[in-house]
Amino acid sequence: MASSGIELLLVSLPQLATGAGQTLAISALGILFATLGGVLYGVLATLGSRWLNILLQVYLELFRAIPVLVWLYLVFFGLPIFFGLSIPSFWCAVLVLGLWGASEVGEVVRGALQSLPRGQREAGLSIGLGGWQLYAYVLLPQALKRMTPPTINIYTRIIKTSSLAVLIGVVEVIKAGQQIIERTYESVLIYGALFLFFFLVCYPLSAASRVLERRWAHA
């Protein structure tokens, strides 16, 4: 079989594409849950309740002290044992990425909300806005510009970290690549392609984040 490297790559493309689809799916779902969870975290952290803040801090420190890969293993091995739940490794990855991402996004949202002038909250309260209205109409819209560039950076990290899912057995793009390598031995080409794949997905996001940060940097 004297197939050239490029030919081999082209023939394997469908398999890689399926794997890439899985990677992107894990990333997208992780990003979705991280965003929703993060906004919730940020709002809860600025309500002024001491108990809430302690709870959120414990959650944050747990995800900072324990590396994401360790969390993947904890959930993958631990969930069946501790809760009798056996969820597919795909969803283990989504769960961990979502929870970890939410802690990171949450801190960004909290910082952005706290950087708003205190008077905005008071002005909103003084015209009778209630809890969620205050956040929905006054605080979050104004915090949005400050939140966005760092949050996009977190999205990039979620996409990169999703690569760890291969280590708990998810058949995503790296696994697909490795299967192709087993058949074809074209390791440089395949890993090179994986390199390129992640770069093409992440670099535009990083660049966008920088552009937005510059454009929205208000004095």
Place this chain on the structure above:
Amino acid sequence: MSFDTAFMLSTLPAFFKAVGVTLQVGAIAIVTSLLVALLNATILVLRTPYLWRLVKGYVELARNTPLLIQLFFVYFALPSLGVKVSGFAAAIITLTFMGGAYLTEVLRAGVEAVPRAQLESGRSIGLSEGQLLRHVILPQAGILSLPALFANFVFLLKETTVVSAVAVPEILYTTKNYIALYYKTYEMLAVLTLLCVLIFLPLSLLLRYLERRLQHGQFGH
């Protein structure tokens, strides 16, 4: 749910060794990354014509690709080009590759955060560009960068868990190994979690303390 504490205790020597490996890999990676970053930052600040673009390209490449891919490339792909490395070496090379890029960004941001007024007053008392760099910019950039540097050091240390994928016997690899050998999943996961908390929680709290102490001169919001 019962914990086989006797078993857990019996594994402690192995885990101590594993912690040693984690710290060893982390420490070496930190030092080499810092050296790489210092070199890069100098090139960026001095804007050496061709090299400057190269450094920028390297930083973008290393920061927008996962550590795992970089690791697999070095460990699995390079051999077919004739370059064979051990898992340990691959780990160091890769962590340096990635760490160097992150630290370069930190140092660059630190230099840019030195207030322009400092440069102007330095020039107006007659300092040359070289003296300006040595006596005004670098010291202040260093202090401004400290929290971010430290944060990235901790990050590098945490990323050592990823190199378990190429059989480097750090804490995660050791845990997986024991689970596979003895099926004591609870116990091993518990030890692993405990070790992580013991090692990384103090570091995280230390980092927060450092950030608060160096609050003045922080860039960003």
Place this chain on the structure above:
Amino acid sequence: MNPLIEFQGFNKFFGQHQVLADVDLKVEAGEVVVILGPSGCGKSTLLRCLNGLEEAQGGSLRLDGQELLGPDTDWRQVRQRVGMVFQSYHLFGHMSVIDNLLLGPLKVQKRERHEAQAQAEALLARVGLLDKRDAFPRQLSGGQQQRIAIVRSLCMNPQVMLFDEVTAALDPEMVKEVLQVIQGLAREGMTLLIVTHEMAFARAVADRIVFMEAGRILEQNHPERFFTQPQTARAQQFLEKFSFVESLPKTLSKPLHKELS
């Protein structure tokens, strides 16, 4: 007749520090009360207790006969009846002027849009800013923003308006336009509680001056009597600080040109 607002034995602490001590204050409907006093005397805090931005620890506070210091107080309801204007106006920067004005009426009071809009535009016209209807706060001067902040509170149809040093952050040439609006409200018979340092304005607009120091009300009086014949020594010292221009001794003038020659 029942006073509209009544503080009785009112106490507030920030931690160990007592900010308000045994305050007794009655305000009748339609009255304009100006609260004066040195910095830190608690006058802003008193205002902020009235719309729930600060919590009190003791005593009683009644609005229109209803006790506000209880666990069941619906502050959202109270805040619709007690409007507040802040020193830094705090308009919502991400919304146009008209949206700033309509937010409360539409989302809190659930009024019909055309009715709320008609009122908002009429009030904007009254303060001379109807042409700024679709502008954004960052495009407006401080004086313009403050006038709009007043209108924003008025659109909620409050019974009482609170003004917390609303001209302190303005450039001097813009102070007059804001004070004129407040004067207009006073003439219409709205109940106003004003904290200010503008002495001349206080004298002109107040029905009653309340002088506070260290969390206590030291003196209450009709403005003319307060400014010409203060009854307490502290009030006297306070007022002297504000007439310092007249009381400064003339600097002996050595003709400069003689020195330079």
